[in-house]
Amino acid sequence: MPEQKHTPGPWVARQVGGLGFPGQIGYAIDFNEDQEQVVDFVYEEADAKLIAQAPNLLADLITAAGTLRHYEALHRAKNTDDSLKKAEVNAELASRFERTIAKATF
Known part of the structure; x- marks a missing residue:
């Protein structure tokens, strides 16, 4: 099995606002719920869900x-x-x- 170097799951997609434009909605992909670190921001919900399931x-x-x-x-x-x-x-x-x-x- 290949060595996994990515941050282990779970990753979670959550809706966020205020990404630089008033009223702009986006999605944050957090890894490891306990760490509360954001791995990425995206603007499409479908992209966020896919990334979170990586x-x-x-x-x-x-x-x-x-x-x-x-x-x-x-x-x-x-x-x-x-x-x-x-x-x-x-x-x-x-x-x-x-x-x-x-x-x-x-």
Whole structure:
């Protein structure tokens, strides 16, 4: 598993006002509720929600890649035409996930 250098979750998106313009509404992404530190400010609620879920998405992607590699190995062990095709599908998906994980964790 890649070394995770990001701040661990939970991250929380919350609505804030006064971001430089009167009446301007934005969203703060706080990490670790106890720390009360802000990692980012964004103006769109959808962006804030996505950013706040980044640690969970990364953890789920790591789990999914590992699961796909497990099933790839099981299918390869059966060594039938059908199981080898399934192994290749699992391998391709795992590889895509692993490339994304690498970009997120460098």
